[in-house]
Each structure stands twice: as structure tokens, then as C-alpha cells.
Amino acid sequence: MNTMKHNIISDTSDWSSELIQRYDAEISRIADDYGLDTYPNQIEIINSEQMMDAYSSVGMPLGYHHWSFGKQFLETEQRYRRGQMGLAYEIVINSNPCISYLMEENSMPMQALVIAHACYGHNSFFKNNYLFQTWTNADAIIDYLLFAKKYVSNCEQQHGIEEVEAVLDSCHALMNYGVDRYKHPPGLSAQEESGRQKEREEYLQTQLNHLWSTIPVKENADDVPEEARFPSEPEENLLYFIEKNAPLMESWKRELVRIVRKIAQYFYPQRQTQVMNEGWATFWHYTILNTLYDEGFVTDGFMIEFLQSHTNVITQPAFDSPYYSGINPYTLGFNMFKDLRRICENPTDEDKDWFPDIAGSNWRETLDFAMRNFKDESFIRQFLSPQLIRELRLFSVLDDDEQDALEISAIHDESGYRHIRAVLAKQYDLSMREPNIQIYNVNLRGDRSLSLRHVLQGRRPLNKDTSEVVRHLSRLWGFPVRIETINEDGTENIDAPD
Amino acid sequence: MTQIIDRRINGKHKSAVNRQRFLRRFRQQIKKAVSDAIDSRSITEVDHGEKINIPSKDTHEPVFGHGPGGRRDAIHPGNKEFVSGDRIARPPNSGGGGGSEASNQGEGEDEFAFQLSREEFLAFFFEGLELPDLVKTQLTKVTNFKSVRAGYSTTGVPSNIDIVRSLTGALARRIALRAPYSAELKEVQEELSALQNKDEHTTRVKELEEEIRRLEDKITTIPFVDTFDLRYRNRIQKPAPTTQAVMFCLMDVSGSMDEIRKEMAKRFFILLYLFLTKTYENIQVVFIRHHTTAKEVNEEDFFYSRETGGTVVSSALELMLKIIKERFPTSDWNIYAAQASDGDNWDGDSPNCRNLLNDNIMPLLQYFAYVEIMPHNHQSLWRHYEGVKIQNRNFDMQSIDTINEIYPVFRKLFARKPA
Numbered sequence: 001m002n003t004m005k006h007n008i009i010s011d012t013s014d015w016s017s018e019l020i021q022r023y024d025a026e027i028s029r030i031a032d033d034y035g036l037d038t039y040p041n042q043i044e045i046i047n048s049e050q051m052m053d054a055y056s057s058v059g060m061p062l063g064y065h066h067w068s069f070g071k072q073f074l075e076t077e078q079r080y081r082r083g084q085m086g087l088a089y090e091i092v093i094n095s096n097p098c099i100s101y102l103m104e105e106n107s108m109p110m111q112a113l114v115i116a117h118a119c120y121g122h123n124s125f126f127k128n129n130y131l132f133q134t135w136t137n138a139d140a141i142i143d144y145l146l147f148a149k150k151y152v153s154n155c156e157q158q159h160g161i162e163e164v165e166a167v168l169d170s171c172h173a174l175m176n177y178g179v180d181r182y183k184h185p186p187g188l189s190a191q192e193e194s195g196r197q198k199e200r201e202e203y204l205q206t207q208l209n210h211l212w213s214t215i216p217v218k219e220n221a222d223d224v225p226e227e228a229r230f231p232s233e234p235e236e237n238l239l240y241f242i243e244k245n246a247p248l249m250e251s252w253k254r255e256l257v258r259i260v261r262k263i264a265q266y267f268y269p270q271r272q273t274q275v276m277n278e279g280w281a282t283f284w285h286y287t288i289l290n291t292l293y294d295e296g297f298v299t300d301g302f303m304i305e306f307l308q309s310h311t312n313v314i315t316q317p318a319f320d321s322p323y324y325s326g327i328n329p330y331t332l333g334f335n336m337f338k339d340l341r342r343i344c345e346n347p348t349d350e351d352k353d354w355f356p357d358i359a360g361s362n363w364r365e366t367l368d369f370a371m372r373n374f375k376d377e378s379f380i381r382q383f384l385s386p387q388l389i390r391e392l393r394l395f396s397v398l399d400d401d402e403q404d405a406l407e408i409s410a411i412h413d414e415s416g417y418r419h420i421r422a423v424l425a426k427q428y429d430l431s432m433r434e435p436n437i438q439i440y441n442v443n444l445r446g447d448r449s450l451s452l453r454h455v456l457q458g459r460r461p462l463n464k465d466t467s468e469v470v471r472h473l474s475r476l477w478g479f480p481v482r483i484e485t486i487n488e489d490g491t492e493n494i495d496a497p498d
Numbered sequence: 499m500t501q502i503i504d505r506r507i508n509g510k511h512k513s514a515v516n517r518q519r520f521l522r523r524f525r526q527q528i529k530k531a532v533s534d535a536i537d538s539r540s541i542t543e544v545d546h547g548e549k550i551n552i553p554s555k556d557t558h559e560p561v562f563g564h565g566p567g568g569r570r571d572a573i574h575p576g577n578k579e580f581v582s583g584d585r586i587a588r589p590p591n592s593g594g595g596g597g598s599e600a601s602n603q604g605e606g607e608d609e610f611a612f613q614l615s616r617e618e619f620l621a622f623f624f625e626g627l628e629l630p631d632l633v634k635t636q637l638t639k640v641t642n643f644k645s646v647r648a649g650y651s652t653t654g655v656p657s658n659i660d661i662v663r664s665l666t667g668a669l670a671r672r673i674a675l676r677a678p679y680s681a682e683l684k685e686v687q688e689e690l691s692a693l694q695n696k697d698e699h700t701t702r703v704k705e706l707e708e709e710i711r712r713l714e715d716k717i718t719t720i721p722f723v724d725t726f727d728l729r730y731r732n733r734i735q736k737p738a739p740t741t742q743a744v745m746f747c748l749m750d751v752s753g754s755m756d757e758i759r760k761e762m763a764k765r766f767f768i769l770l771y772l773f774l775t776k777t778y779e780n781i782q783v784v785f786i787r788h789h790t791t792a793k794e795v796n797e798e799d800f801f802y803s804r805e806t807g808g809t810v811v812s813s814a815l816e817l818m819l820k821i822i823k824e825r826f827p828t829s830d831w832n833i834y835a836a837q838a839s840d841g842d843n844w845d846g847d848s849p850n851c852r853n854l855l856n857d858n859i860m861p862l863l864q865y866f867a868y869v870e871i872m873p874h875n876h877q878s879l880w881r882h883y884e885g886v887k888i889q890n891r892n893f894d895m896q897s898i899d900t901i902n903e904i905y906p907v908f909r910k911l912f913a914r915k916p917a
Binding site: 017020021024028030040041042043044045046047050052053056065066067068069070071073074075077078081097119121161163165169172173174175176177213240316317318319320321324327329381392393394395396397398399402404405406407408409410411412413416420423424426432433434435456457458459460461462463464465466468470472 | 499502503504506512513515516517518519520521522557558559560561562563564565566567568569570571572573575576577578580581582583584585586587588599610611619738755835884898
């Protein structure tokens with residue numbers, strides 16, 4: 001140990017730019033040895049107020065102005081001041097170069113933790129996970145956000161803040177329904193966007209008029225009552241449909257819809273990979289900093305402080321604890337990756353039985369494969385092991401409003417593993433979490449009203465916001481909007497909310 | 499290659515615009531909250547920010563989601579004694595056992611609370627009062643500071659060097675540093691002269707001469723002025739005006755002054771107070787309420803206790819005069835008075851009031867403002883006060899029916915002190 005003493009980078013809790021640079025150099029080298037593939041890093045040191053700014057703009061480094069971000073800021077500020085919450089140690093942006101914000105309040109061990117976590121963990125996940133590769137374009141996002149910000153503020157000057165705010169309000173209400181789930185969106189680039197935007201404006205207007213003008217040519221409504229459905233297939237991307245088809249919408253409003261839609265799409269992968277992304281980053285800060293310690297770069301004191309924060313991050317209160325608020329994604333993700341490594345390195349007979357392909361394989365390759373090719377839902381479905389289910393003592397509760405009691409449907413035993421795994425996976429499936437609502441039909445001949453179809457899942461009804469969201473949609477559409485609820489088997493549901 | 503950027507220096511208040519948007523959007527709710535706050539605040543405390551609560555249903559942003567009910571399976575950690583097939587009673591408040599739902603915004607709290615800054619608070623307060631912009635900025639402005647000499651410091655800019663002080667210090671230092679060498683020099687010189695007298699030991703003489711030269715060198719190399727000696731004139735920031743004022747609030751509390759009138763009167767007093775805080779460092783407020791007799795009371799009683807009976811305004815004026823004579827000599831105090839009333843007075847008393855003001859009170863005062871709030875019709879008091887107004891330039895009166903008519907009363911006050 002003594003021979004390594006000279007390696008120690010620093011032994012106080014104070015940080016400085018030079019120290020950050022030296023820690024980063026070592027962390028970077030270790031990450032490289034482990035085969036992490038990352039975008040170049042840009043580390044930005046900020047103070048707590050700037051961190052709250054970053055919070056309130058949901059992690060967009062520059063966003064258009066909207067009251068809801070102000071609300072978010074006030075909320076965060078209030079809670080932070082009262083001491084009800086600490087601020088995150090870091091925020092990281094999926095961009096190229098990958099921007100990570102470090103708080104000035106952090107001690108040196110914390111800064112090192114954050115560098116390992118964000119600049120190498122999250123960063124490599126952003127760069128290599130298939131969802132991010134498919135749906136986001138890290139090179140262009142900053143430019144696009146800048147374009148969006150300028151465009152919105154131009155609109156405000158031309159049309160007034162209230163008008164713009166109203167459109168954005170409505171779009172935000174539908175933001176989660178502004179993503180393509182299956183289609184691959186074309187890449188976005190700011191220059192092309194602003195270049196094409198004018199063109200699109202004019203072109204769209206002619207297209208729309210065309211759509212409506214075709215209707216009354218032949219009056220033979222009785223012949224084809226069924227065929228006339230528009231869109232011919234139900235459309236899941238409500239904002240996309242509005243942008244392309246809303247009859248009387250001015251073109252600048254269409255562009256606003258598009259902006260919100262694009263941003264929603266950019267965040268879509270993050271919403272689907274929370275467990276994996278945090279788990280991956282946590283696994284790597286843990287592994288990298290331990291390596292740093294083994295190589296003698298950091299002191300025992302450093303490790304104690306690091307382990308204390310690490311433990312805080314991955315704490316999972318039990319279901320009956322007053323602090324319990326659902327499953328901690330950090331805990332689940334971190335433990336799954338750690339467990340995966342264990343299965344590779346020291347497989348038990350049970351592991352060999354459950355994971356014949358990976359038991360005993362090279363752990364780095366296996367983890368890399370898992371990181372690249374899955375999202376939360378499939379990751380859990382594929383890799384949650386019986387051993388981890390036992391460790392976390394997971395159990396499944398069935399809540400059926402037709403029963404007068406809750407039922408424990410499975411626990412951590414032989415007969416329950418598969419059920420727990422399936423239910424947990426489903427819990428992270430966005431399409432199960434959000435109600436299935438699609439645009440079903442437009443009444444082209446009559447009042448131009450828009451019909452939405454909600455397909456029930458597990459008989460779960462819509463929440464009480466529904467009618468308000470529908471009003472937002474009809475504000476964008478310009479004509480009445482109806483929502484009908486369909487049972488899972490396709491039959492009409494009578495007591496649909498309105 | 500990692501790039502490290504320190505962003506702390508730039509980009510403060512990046513959310514300021516979004517904050518303004520938020521205030522704008524909830525203007526009605528905030529205005530009401532501010533108005534409530536003014537009613538419950540003491541006059542002297544009006545100059546602060548305020549915690550504002552807005553019903554969170556107003557700030558809620560709706561999204562599609564699942565409501566409670568239906569059939570759902572959820573996974574929880576930390577099983578202790580359950581086995582599959584166990585049935586447990588449904589917890590009282592859970593529609594759907596899952597903890598993953600309904601965590602969207604700050605639900606569970608009925609109010610959205612945040613802090614309004616002092617500037618924002620006053621902006622909302624001024625809104626109804628229709629103040630000109632210049633006046634608004636003057637009132638919102640924080641106290642001016644002026645820099646005052648405060649001794650000497652060892653650091654500063656060259657233009658602030660105090661030469662005499664620095665050179666005195668240098669002299670002292672030179673003497674102090676020279677002392678050991680001088681003493682030694684004296685000894686050596688004495689020994690040398692002794693030797694020279696005896697005329698012997700030439701090598702020792704040489705040594706001593708060498709020593710003397712060395713010591714003299716030492717003494718001359720002590721610097722004349724060292725950076726250590728420099729003294730700079732030190733200046734500190736002190737609030738500029740240190741004068742004091744007393745503000746008399748006079749109000750009729752007879753039965754005809756109802757809550758609405760009192761509320762308006764309160765705004766009138768607040769405004770006067772704010773004006774005065776800008777000019778005077780130390781302000782005392784004296785509350786005098788009266789019906790047929792007058793009494794000095796605290797603010798709480800002034801606004802909120804009710805009495806009935808007739809009205810004799812002169813009783814209040816007499817009490818004010820008495821208090822001025824006893825506690826506020828005009829040599830030390832600037833005296834302001836504001837009177838609010840609905841105009842009722844016992845007819846025979848009004849001439850008294852006029853004489854009291856003209857002869858005794860007005861000469862002592864900086865300014866007297868009288869507002870008549872929602873009068874039924876002007877009575878004798880108004881007419882007699884008009885007489886006072888003609889004779890005294892520092893007297894002003896106004897009849898107000900709505901809140902935006904308060905400000906003109908102060909116009910004159912401001913015309914005299916353009917800043």
C-alpha cells in the first residue's frame with residue numbers, strides 16, 4: 001500500500017479545476033480500460049440557483065419561455081429553501097459533446113462520483129443504447145433548442161404572449177401523446193429546420209385546403225358509410241395528427257405543435273430507460289471509483305464519503321416504511337447490473353438454469369450487450385434473476401376494484417419468480433402506464449369533430465383531468481373533440497367518462 | 499478530451515422571464531393574495547415580500563392518465579410475512595395500490611405556495627393605486643448609501659493613500675529597525691575612539707572600522723518607505739439620510755366608518771408611510787382614533803376595534819398637538835399627519851378645527867393630508883378645511899370614492915421633493 005501512496009490525487013474535500021481535471025483524467029482512463037464508449041465531455045460548474053434553473057427547464061440547457069417552467073422553478077426553490085429536498089448532484093444532457101452540470105457545493109469526492117456517474121456512465125448509455133440512437137440526435141439537439149427558443153419568441157412578438165401561451169398549454173397537455181412509438185423520425189438539424197420551415201408553412205396550407213375541398217364532390221354518403229373513416233388507420237401521435245391535419249390552424253401554430261412534439265420525442269427514450277440508465281451510471285461510478293481506490297489514487301476518507309452517498313442513492317425503503325414511494329430505479333438498476341456481473345463471474349446452478357446463455361460469459365461483453373439493446377421493460381423481462389427477487393424481497397399485489405380485498409399474487413418463491421418479473425416489466429412499459437388513446441375518426445361530412453378512442457387496459461378508467469385535456473385538444477383542432485372508451489375485447493364501453 | 503467550464507459567474511436569474519410569465523398568468527390570484535396580505539399586515543411592515551398561496555387546481559397542468567379503479571398488479575419490495583394467496587384489507591385512501599401512479603406534480607398539497615419578492619409585492623400593491631412610473635420606482639428603490647470616512651486601512655487604491663499617515667508610519671518603522679544597529683554602532687564607535695586614544699592594535703582598529711561601515715550600510719539600506727507603511731483612507735457605506743420623522747394617523751372611528759372605508763383608509767396610510775420611508779431613516783407612527791373623544795392606540799385597535807357615538811374632530815387634533823409638544827420637538831422631528839374620515843363632524847366643532855389647524859398645528863407640520871372616504875355629501879368640516887387649504891401650502895385634501903383616487907393627495911408632497 002505504501003508504494004502507492006504517491007498516487008493519491010488529493011486528500012482534502014476541497015475541489016479545484018486542476019483537481020477535477022486530474023480526477024477526470026484517471027476516471028477517463030479507467031472507463032476506457034473497461035471499454036466504455038462515450039461522447040466527448042463538457043463539464044460545467046454551476047451554483048445552486050443555476051441548478052434550480054436546470055431543474056425547471058426539465059434538463060434542457062436552453063428552453064423557450066413558458067409559465068410552467070416558472071412554476072417549476074418556484075416549486076423547486078421553495079422546497080429547497082425549506083430544506084425539504086436536496087438538489088441533485090448533477091444533471092446531464094444527452095448531447096454531443098455531453099454536457100454535465102456539477103454543483104459548486106459538492107466536495108471533491110462528490111465531484112469525482114458525479115464525473116464517473118454522469119460523464120462516463122450516462123454518457124456511454126446515451127451514445128450506445130439503441131433507443132437513444134434511434135430516436136435522438138445528440139449532435140443537433142442544442143441547435144434545435146436554440147431554433148425553438150427563437151421561433152417561440154418571434155411568435156410572441158408577432159401574435160402576443162397570451163396566444164402563444166395558450167397553444168403551448170394545449171400542446172404540453174398532450175406532450176406524452178406527441179411521440180412516434182414505432183416510426184423512425186428523420187434526423188433533425190437546426191439549419192434545415194428553419195430553412196424548410198417556411199416552405200412547409202406554405203405547402204401545408206395548400207395541402208389542408210385540398211383535403212377538405214375533396215369532400216363534397218360526390219354526394220353519395222349512403223353508398224360507403226364505413227369507408228369514409230379518416231385517418232384510415234388510428235393515429236397514436238395526437239400532436240402529429242394535429243400538426244398535419246388541423247383544418248383551420250395557422251401555420252405558426254403548426255410549427256409550435258411541431259416544436260413541442262420534437263422535444264417530447266427527444267425525451268421519449270429517457271422516459272423508457274430510467275432504471276437502466278440510472279442503474280448503468282450507478283454501476284459504473286461504483287466500479288470506477290473502487291478501481292480508483294484499488295490503484296491507490298484516493299484515500300480511505302474519500303471512499304467513506306463516496307460510499308455514504310452511494311448508499312443513500314441506492315436506498316430502497318420497504319413497502320411499509322413511511323419513506324416508501326415506489327421502487328427506487330437506482331436500486332433496481334444498480335442491483336440488476338451488479339447481479340448480471342455476478343451471474344457472469346460466479347454463476348450458481350440456478351443462474352445456469354435461468355440464464356444458460358450468459359452464465360459464465362465475459363461480464364463486460366454481457367453488460368455492454370444489455371446496455372445497448374434493451375429498454376427498462378425488456379431489460380427486466382430478460383435479466384431480473386430469482387436471486388435478486390429474493391434479495392429485494394419483491395412481491396406482487398393484485399388490486400381489483402371488483403374484489404373487496406387486495407390479493408398477494410406472488411412472492412419471492414419458485415412459483416412466483418416469473419409472475420413478479422412479468423408484472424415488474426409491465427410496470428415499466430410506457431404503453432401500459434399511459435392510457436391507450438388514439439385518434440380514430442374525423443367527421444369529414446358533418447361538424448368536423450374529432451373522435452378519440454380509449455382502449456381500456458385492466459378496466460382502468462381515465463383520470464379526472466381527461467375532460468380538460470380534451471378541451472385542450474379541441475382548442476388545437478378548432479372543432480369539437482369526443483372521446484369514447486372501448487373495452488379490451490373491442491366492445492363499446494357504456495359508462496365512459498366525458 | 500474533457501472540457502471544464504465554470505458557469506458560476508454568468509447566467510444568473512436565467513429563469514427570471516419564466517417567473518414573470520408565471521406571475522402574469524396568475525395575476526388575479528396573486529393580486530387577491532396581496533390584497534389580503536395588506537389587510538392583515540401592519541403599516542410599517544408593508545415593505546416586505548410575501549408568501550403567496552394559489553389553489554393548486556389553478557396551477558395544475560392536466561395530462562391523460564389512469565384514474566383509480568380497475569384491475570392492476572403492482573410490485574413492491576421488502577416483503578416480510580406475506581405468502582401468495584394472502585388477502586389483505588384495502589388501505590383506506592388507496593384507489594389503486596400502486597405507488598408509481600399519481601406522482602406527477604405537487605399533488606397532495608392543496609395550495610401552490612411561493613415567495614413574492616419585495617419589489618414584486620409593491621408592484622402589485624401599487625397597481626390599484628395608479629401611481630406614475632417615476633413614483634413607483636422611487637418607492638421601490640432601496641435606501642441610498644453614501645460613503646463616509648472610517649479610519650485607515652492597509653489596502654486600497656493609490657489615489658486614497660494618506661501621505662502624512664504613511665510617512666509617519668515609515669518613520670516609526672525606520673527608527674524601530676535601526677535601533678539594534680544604532681546601539682551596536684555606538685558601542686563599536688566608543689571602543690574605536692578608546693583605541694584611537696591609546697594609539698595601538700591597528701588590526702583591531704581596522705576590524706572596528708570595517709564593522710562601523712557594515713553597520714552604517716545596514717542602517718542606510720533600511721528602506722525609506724515600504725509597502726508595509728502605506729495607509730489608505732478607508733471609506734464605508736452608510737445609509738444616506740439619517741433624519742427622522744413622525745407620522746400621525748388620525749381616523750374617525752364613529753359608527754359610520756365601516757370596514758370598506760377603513761380598508762381604504764389603511765391603504766392611504768400605507769402609501770404615506772412608504773413615501774416617508776424613502777425620505778427618512780427613522781419613522782415613528784402614532785395612531786390616534788377619535789369619536790367624541792380622542793385616544794392614542796396601537797395599530798391593531800386603530801383599524802379593528804369599533805366604537806359608536808358622535809364625532810368631534812377637534813379632540814383628535816388637540817391630542818395630536820399635545821403629543822407633538824410632549825414628545826416630538828420640531829427641531830428633531832419632521833412631522834407628517836394624515837387624517838381619514840367620512841366627513842361627519844359635529845357642526846359647532848368644525849370652526850374649532852380650522853382655527854386649531856391654522857393657528858397651532860400647521861406651522862409645526864411638514865404636511866397634512868386629509869381624505870374624505872366615500873362621503874355622503876360634504877359637510878361643514880370639508881368647507882372649513884377648504885379654508886385651511888387656502889391659507890396653508892402644506893395642506894392637501896381629497897375626497898375619494900375608489901382606491902385609485904388616493905394618489906393625487908400625494909402629488910403635492912412629491913412635487914416639492916423631486917428626486
